[in-house]
Amino acid sequence: GAVVSQHPSRVICKSGTSVKIECRSLDFQATTMFWYRQFPKQSLMLMATSNEGSKATYEQGVEKDKFLINHASLTLSTLTVTSAHPEDSSFYICSATAGEPYEQYFGPGTRLTVT
Amino acid sequence: AQKVTQAQTEISVVEKEDVTLDCVYETRDTTYYLFWYKQPPSGELVFLIRRNSFDEQNEISGRYSWNFQKSTSSFNFTITASQVVDSAVYFCALSEAYGNQFYFGTGTSLTVIP
Numbered sequence: 001g002a003v004v005s006q007h008p009s010r011v012i013c014k015s016g017t018s019v020k021i022e023c024r025s026l027d028f029q030a031t032t033m034f035w036y037r038q039f040p041k042q043s044l045m046l047m048a049t050s051n052e053g054s055k056a057t058y059e060q061g062v063e064k065d066k067f068l069i070n071h072a073s074l075t076l077s078t079l080t081v082t083s084a085h086p087e088d089s090s091f092y093i094c095s096a097t098a099g100e101p102y103e104q105y106f107g108p109g110t111r112l113t114v115t
Numbered sequence: 116a117q118k119v120t121q122a123q124t125e126i127s128v129v130e131k132e133d134v135t136l137d138c139v140y141e142t143r144d145t146t147y148y149l150f151w152y153k154q155p156p157s158g159e160l161v162f163l164i165r166r167n168s169f170d171e172q173n174e175i176s177g178r179y180s181w182n183f184q185k186s187t188s189s190f191n192f193t194i195t196a197s198q199v200v201d202s203a204v205y206f207c208a209l210s211e212a213y214g215n216q217f218y219f220g221t222g223t224s225l226t227v228i229p
Contacts, residue, residue, distance in 0.1 A: 034216065043206065048174070049216065091158055102167075
């Protein structure tokens with residue numbers, strides 16, 4: 001099956017710094033990538049949808065200036081958490097699809113801890 | 116309104132017992148897809164099954180089985196002869212044909228006690 005990777009798998013950063021998370025589709029071209037956030041013991045919540053070469057579409061309540069998403073190529077999307085604060089600590093999961101939205105392949109997730 | 120409801124927040128069973136995880140969904144689309152994912156403590160989502168709305172046949176895969184009933188908008192998941200390795204959080208999800216996002220349920224945390 002299709003493989004999606006995320007890097008890093010875990011990151012600890014200090015409050016006020018920015019951190020970038022990469023999401024790559026390893027064996028297919030992803031026309032659309034999705035970013036989810038998961039708080040402990042909660043469900044996955046969609047943050048934004050990004051299509052290659054265009055601006056991301058953010059879900060209601062997600063600050064686009066805080067969570068910068070770039071989908072520069074068909075195999076790479078990045079999520080940058082700017083000026084991170086402890087409340088941004090969470091598990092971030094990306095997914096990617098080559099076409100049909102019901103064929104989303106999920107990455108292994110990135111655990112962000114802001115101290 | 117919640118599109119996917121998993122009413123069971125936590126379930127504990129003793130090893131070798133059977134356990135059923137409930138999932139009820141809501142959609143107006145006639146074409147849609149239902150999923151089950153397993154999320155072990157590592158966090159990575161493990162795909163278990165995808166079912167489209169036109170296929171109501173029940174499915175069995177080893178100790179896992181799924182019961183899809185459109186009449187009750189349910190897509191329940193049964194683990195037979197549970198094992199400790201089945202301990203995880205299980206998510207049911209819905210994808211509608213004319214949309215591009217997954218709607219996840221709140222998950223059911225399953226603990227299998229040896």
